[in-house]
Amino acid sequence: MAVTCSPKGLRVPKALLLANVGTPDAPEVAAVRKYLREFLSDPAIIQAPGPVRWMLVNLLLAPFRARPSARKYQQIWLPGGAPLLVHGRNFSVALQAELGADWVVALALRYGEPSFRNALAALVAGGQISDFVLAPLFPQAAPATSGSAAQHFFQTLEKLGWSGPARVLPSFPTAAGFIEPLAAIAALGARDFQPDHWLFSFHGLPEAQQNNPGCHYREECLATATALASQLNLAAGVWSVSFQSRLGPVKWLGPYTAQILHELPARGVRRLAVVAPSFVADCLETLEELAIRGRKTFLAAGGVDFRCVPCLNARPAWVKGFAGIVRAAAGLFPNMLRNPTRQPIALARPT
Structure with missing residues (x-):
């Protein structure tokens, strides 16, 4: 009925x-393996013929990525989950x-x-x-x-x-209800930090998906970055855009965040503030990929200080x-x- x-x-x-x-339900190998199988089995995530995708997910990606991914989740897991x-x-x-x-x-x-x-x-x-x-x-x-x-x-x-x-x-890439509170968090985090440079790191996307008719992801990311820079009163040249979280051998939108973090110290950047405007809630990509691994990459390349701005989460x-x-x-x-x-x-x- x-x-x-x-x-x-x-x-x-x-x-x-x-x-x-x-x-995943827990930061354990079995739970992460189950989650990866569901996530990576979505045709929107891995665009390949069904049998090929099944073999990639069940015989390669989920079995071999579950253990290292579980260790990453263990670093950021909260008492409530x-x-x-x-x-x-x-x-x-x-x-x-x-x-x-x-x-x-x-x-x-x-x-x-x-x-x-x-x-x-x-x-x-x-x-x-x-x-x-x-x-x-x-x-x-x-x-x-x-x-x-x-x-x-x-x-x-x-x-x-x-x-x-x-x-x-x-x-809502440029909505005031999104840009203004995010810029306020970023400004507050940088008040006692005074970064040389701001990096707006967005979640990556395979170029093949970006080229799909009707997909305006890159354009919306650039619009968000421009709106944030304007709200923060950042001059041209003190901010840039990158893309993170690549998966697999296909070409993704660039420049890649990990590469930019490695290169910025050679360009004279010593104090870096990173904002992740693709994410409204802190997660593995912000807390581990950026705040832990990203920081290590930047400092190992010669950077002096690094700050990852928290996501909006549930701020009023x-x-x-x-x-x-x-x-x-x-x-x-x-x-x-x-x-x-x-x-x-x-x-x-x-x-």
């Missing part, structure tokens, strides 16, 4: 599903309080728990909902992040029998800023139902 939206005239909340990538999940839960609770009774907020991970299926099933079973809205927590949209989350969102709702409105919030200014982003997009929903085309506003369910 299909599950429909509530009758007209009744004031019922919208369901807002906050989506992030994911994390993975940082991404701890911060995500805190953000979800704070955002629910900020948005009030018009919304029901839930958190889901594309890979791992809480899963899309479990989170959406609980919302469907919990009572009347007027709309389902997916909020990918990725400031810049890419096929492997926002694209995969949106596809999984619509597929899961269909399997659950939902026939009412379902939409996806757009990316970010909660208020994102609530504003949600409310602004929600005001455009009726138009989007009549015109579900790609616009810099909310996307409706594909028809």
